[in-house]
Amino acid sequence: MERVTIFKRTTKKEGDIRLRFRLQDGRKADLYHKSDIVANLKELDKFTPEGMVKPKVTIYNKMLHKAITAEIAIMRKVYADMINNGFNKDGETFEKLIDAELHPIATKEKEKSTLLSDFSKFIDKFFRDGVIGKGRLAHYKVTERELTRFLIIKGKSDIKTCDFDKELIMDYRDFLLNEYLYVEKWTGLYTGLTSANVPTKQRSTNTVAQKLNQLQSFFSTMEDEEQIDKSPFRKLGKQRRNAALEEKYDDPVFLKANEFQLVVNTTVPNSLQETKDAFLLQSMLGCRISDFKEMSMKNIAIDENDKFAYVRYLPIKTKSKSHEDIETPLMKMALDIILKHGFKFNILKYVSGERGYNDKIKMLLKYCGIDRECMVFNQTTKYNEYKPLYELGSSKLCRKTHVDMMNKVQINQYAAGLHKEGSDAVNRYTKLSLHDRFILMCAAFGEPSYEVDENLNII
Structure with a gap:
């Protein structure tokens, strides 16, 4: 039978931590789950790794014990469902199923959201929180329109943020460099744009790198907020990522x-x-x-x-x-x-x-x-x-x-x-x-x- 334990990955002796759990089933499975439970380390010491109250302990945090017990029960249920339905026993599937079990309404809303809707919300939030000003907001909005055209042309306008992978990053980079080649075939996408905003030649690699850096900021934020497991930019590999994001400039030109x-x-x-x-x-x-x-x-x-x-x-x-x-x-x-x-x-x-x-x-x-x-x-x-x-x-x-x-x-x-x-x-x-x-x-x-x-x- 599977064994579920509290997985402590800290060297701290006091303070609060966010609980992680581990489910092991011999050689069949070794899965981890990051919960929303925040526990004080001294209170946590009153429980066994399996979440049971230690012997001879009479005073303990009953709310914490109840939360741990409920989390472990959900993990066992989800694991049983994975076996019964033939799901792959990987960490990403495990975490998604637990999230759906714990937050069914939020999960349904998340399923409705797309990369484009998430990116739009990200831009508005960045501006609202003062991370970017009006000038950079305008640049982000331009990138949003370019990203929209790219996804429409690729037939992926409804793609979810978690499904945008490293190869799509490189495809998007190529699109940004050579978007002028698509204008004639996809005339409808450029109707209404001013002539200055319709690409007529290849963009510079520096311009493309700036736009990709904006997209990377978005994915990093989504990762930090745990909306996705890992940014696709971190899966590119150091050399490919540097080549895509590095900006190279000539020596500055000025009047003497x-x-x-x-x-x-x-x-x-x-x-x-x-x-x-x-x-x-x-x-x-x-x-x-x-x-x-x-x-x-x-x-x-x-x-x-x-x-x-x-x-x-x-x-x-x-x-x-x-x-x-x-x-x-x-x-x-x-x-x-x-x-x-x-x-x-x-x-x-x-x-x-x-x-x-x-x-x-x-x-x-x-x-x-x-x-x-x-x-x-x-x-x-x-x-x-x-x-x-x-x-x-x-x-x-x-x-x-x-x-x-x-x-x-x-x-x-x-x-x-x-x-x-x-x-x-x-x-x-x-x-x-x-x-x-x-x-x-x-x-x-x-x-x-x-x-x-x-x-x-x-x-």
Whole structure:
């Protein structure tokens, strides 16, 4: 006959543990079950491994004894059902049958759920709990739509989370890389999407890795919450998992100081003037495009002692984790551009797409003659290519240029206001005041120091 015992897998002497049980039936079966019972170790010591009260013990936790007895009885019943119905005597089947016996209503609901419904709930929960902000929420929603298209094409739109295996991960990776090949045959799946969201060429491996990392977070959460036994990503094997999830980037591309000054000093046509002003201002602020688009005159403050202007803002990407404002001094040229436009740049209404901000930055840099060759790895050919810098122009170039020019005068990212105090890489500069940053940033960009009155008029 089978033997059921309490399986203690802890070295702790006191405190609470969640009880596990073991069912053995000679060579026929050796099965484990993780219960929902939480027991104090000192109270548990009053019971035998079989869950019986030890001899001569008169004072014990009767509720705990009742719970253990009931759990063991259910395990015996489920094991008998497995034998009678010819089920495989494996741990996964054993655990599922016990779960169905203990939680029949919840099990029925779980049977109705699919991978797509679980993933949607996961995204909403991540956003609700502050794990991700609005920006990353939008990225997760895009991944959700891509995952939906993949499962429809594969005829698996009703697949359950527990049935999504390691081979489907690799199939999904291939789909993400080459989704553009499916557009013509599956036209209906792409109806209603903007042209920018319809894939027209192979995606980069970095983009695909980012999306797979999102899916891995989902499966890890489902595993942690014991909705599944094991994430399929952990079944991939180290080499395949690293190949699928690793992001590889070229050396950062940025404008050198002389190239930045070339943009400053080049007279551009009216069609590029607004782009030039926005590009120069964003480069001097070093902020992300999401923050740049939200800025207004309300973000400007004046240093009480030294009378220079600076911007202060709460970064959108990290505000769910930190409520500390970033403060970045405004150099004279930056202040001039702000007073000219009041942060109202029409070009920022459309960042991507044809004739959007990123496209216009490329045109601006080409007009200014910023054509230094930069090495770029071609994901398709697997060889390095050399492209003129203007072809790589985008709003991200502004932030990279800002950081590089700060480093040229020994100002790191903390001093520039882009990272918070405490980073090992920036401890040298944690005592710099806002005025110190202002002076050093002016040096980096070749700008003069200045003072303003309360109306931002330069004195």
